[in-house]
Amino acid sequence: MVLLAAVSVVGGCDSEPKKPAAPVTSAPAPDTQIVKVSIGDDMRFDPASISVRPGKVRVILTTGGQVAHTFTAPGLGVNSGNIPGGKSVTLDFNVPKVGEYPFYCAYHRSQGMTGTISAQALASTA
Numbered sequence: 442m443v444l445l446a447a448v449s450v451v452g453g454c455d456s457e458p459k460k461p462a463a464p465v466t467s468a469p470a471p472d473t474q475i476v477k478v479s480i481g482d483d484m485r486f487d488p489a490s491i492s493v494r495p496g497k498v499r500v501i502l503t504t505g506g507q508v509a510h511t512f513t514a515p516g517l518g519v520n521s522g523n524i525p526g527g528k529s530v531t532l533d534f535n536v537p538k539v540g541e542y543p544f545y546c547a548y549h550r551s552q553g554m555t556g557t558i559s560a561q562a563l564a565s566t567a
């Protein structure tokens with residue numbers, strides 16, 4: 442014997458309070474350094490030299506042309522993956538300490554599509 446229990450809960454519409462959904466891209470922390478990098482079809486990062494302080498960094502990367510690229514910085518554990526042309530992506534990462542962190546496009550590295558993130562202390566006594 443098969444018992445089919447069709448339970449119908451009768452209640453008011455939206456009787457349960459809904460929590461707001463978490464935004465996909467959250468607002469950056471107040472101390473986040475925001476860096477905008479654009480890429481054209483010239484296989485160059487603009488700027489290719491990025492100066493930051495150690496700490497939280499948000500890179501907003503825009504590919505202005507038709508060509509797909511990546512933003513890959515192994516020393517920082519950053520890999521955007523494929524970014525199609527005409528897209529904008531946001532990369533949040535942490536720069537742990539003073540130093541030079543190379544980055545590159547995985548597709549066009551051999552064409553010189555490389556750059557460097559230079560992290561310097563805020564109050565340098567050098």
Ligand SMILES: [Cu+2]
Nearest residue numbers: 510546548549
């Ligand atoms: Cu590229």
